[in-house]
Amino acid sequence: MGYCIRFKPPSGCSIHGLGGTIAAVCERASQTQKKAGIAMQVMKHEKEAAVPCSELGSTKTATEHKEQPAEEVGEGNLYRSTGGPEGRNRIKLFNSIVTHDDVAKDCEIYLHVSDNPSAMEASVDSEDVCRDAEEGEKMQHTCKMSTSEYKLSVAPEMCILEYSRKEWKGNTPVAKRMRKGYEAVAQKFSSIRQIRGDNYCALRATLFQALSQATQLPRWMQSEDFPVLPENLLSKYDWIKQWQLKQKPSRKTGEISDEIKEYLLLLRKKWKSISDIKCPVEKQEACDALFTNEEEEYSLYEALKFLMLNTAIELYNDEKNGRRVPIFSWLLFARDTSSNPHQLMHNHLNQIGHSGGLEQVEMFLLAYTLQYTIQVYRLYKCSTDEFITFYPSDPEEDWPVVTLITEDDRHYNVPVRTH
Structure with a gap:
């Protein structure tokens, strides 16, 4: 939307x-x-x-x-x-x-x-509303690459400026703005890695960056209650059995709980194993290997989506009980398609990866769930005060930061190799 x-x-x-x-x-x-x-x-x-x-x-x-x-x-x-x-x-x-x-x-x-x-x-x-024909052609090219030619989840490194010149060759206002945006990013990062352009790209880009720089298991993932989260939530909210697992028909409550538990344990296992690697080269090789294993990769996205639901439930309950909640939480539940966590699950989280990706307000939810600050270079906002956006806007000081690049708030790539 x-x-x-x-x-x-x-x-x-x-x-x-x-x-x-x-x-x-x-x-x-x-x-x-x-x-x-x-x-x-x-x-x-x-x-x-x-x-x-x-x-x-x-x-x-x-x-x-x-x-x-x-x-x-x-x-x-x-x-x-x-x-x-x-x-x-x-x-x-x-x-x-x-x-x-x-x-x-x-x-x-x-x-x-x-x-x-x-x-x-x-x-x-x-x-920003009326993009020109050149950008339309560029977006059509991206869609084609994501569905046919481009099969890698995370492509090899490429010079940012070279990528910019290759993708935006014209002299239209949009092309000039995009090149200017990439030049600004290139002041800090030298390379870019393309993220596969399906409806998981926001989750994929964020998780890839988080794992690439992980040095320890997040505190919230170390909790003894972490593996039994699906069981605990399903015991309170019967509607969670409508959760859609990789476009599979709904299963019985116990089966859904067991499968999501497997995804959560896989996420914790992969996060810990990669964070334990001290050598940067070996760490990156481990990340690359993970994102070429389709079965494991998509299982991790299911885990992230379920964790986002858990966070949404906590925020919703906090607000109802008079506790202070982040401003994005009000906006999240102000939509007529997600006035409560059940609707959020049914109309949004179940659709991520299938018929839609993450909307901007859901980027806040993802960041809050991971307890990571997501810094995004929004290239079409170059030369405005929204060129660099942070999700959330007022994060905790000790939250790690991951950086993404977007040209349109729909598809995300990742910058790498800081100067």
């Missing part, structure tokens, strides 16, 4: 510098929260039909949720709307901003969500 930000501040209130992407909303809202003590809460709108947020344990489908009457998500005033004169699939946030004279003023932020699930994130800059 694509996102476009529209602002509608009431009289007397202004919003300065808020960008046109989910990342910008999260980052700047977080900064405002720190500087002015911003309080964001969730509430219904009196004039528009809100999509309800059903109880976590419900087994109803997304369609059934939309037909129910409006219901508060919890404390606060972030809500989803599918009606109103501005059209369907609209997310609205109220920011209560306390001014210097302690007078609270409300600002409305509208996020329009595209009906086209494959649409790229839209920006307020028309040049």
Whole structure:
């Protein structure tokens, strides 16, 4: 899905510098929260039909949720709307901003969500929305490579500047911007490795980079409860048995639990074995070997997706219980297709790798799940303050950092070899 930000501040209130992407909303809202003590809460709108947020344990489908009457998500005033004169699939946030004279003023932020699930994130800059013919040809070439010629999950290293000249030969504004973006990346990284362009590419690029630089097993993966996570969640939430394993039909609850447990144990085993390798060359060879083993590779993605679901459930429950949650969590559950973890699983996580990839707000969820900061060079945003985006925008200081490159917020490659 694509996102476009529209602002509608009431009289007397202004919003300065808020960008046109989910990342910008999260980052700047977080900064405002720190500087002015911003309080964001969730509430219904009196004039528009809100999509309800059903109880976590419900087994109803997304369609059934939309037909129910409006219901508060919890404390606060972030809500989803599918009606109103501005059209369907609209997310609205109220920011209560306390001014210097302690007078609270409300600002409305509208996020329009595209009906086209494959649409790229839209920006307020028309040049970002309307790409030219050259980029269309480039994207068609990428799709062709990902489905036929290009079979490697992670291609060998290539000089970044050479790759840029090869892929963007024209003199159109888009081609110039892309080359300029690659030149900026080349100030820090000398090479690039292409990531296979299927719907797993965001997971693949992030995991590859994390394993390539891993020196120890993450603390959360060392927990005794880690292997029994599927069993524990299934005992609480019956709807998890609808989890789709590699496009296979749903199995019995016990079978799903056992298979996901195998994936989690494989992830921990591979992470530990690679992190124990001290020689950088041998470590990279081990990573390369892992990403040429299709069966193991795709099992790891299933493990990551399930861990993302677990994180989403924790965030959802924290918000319902009045605990502080990251701003991206509100946006994650503000979509009419994921108003709760059940819908998130059914409409999004089950589709990753099959009919869709990670949306921008789900990049936040992935980073929060791994407890890694994901730094992304967004080349089509070159020369703007969104050129380098961090997921999450306010990470813990001790989180490791992995770096990715994207030309369109859909496909990701990885830069390697720092200067």
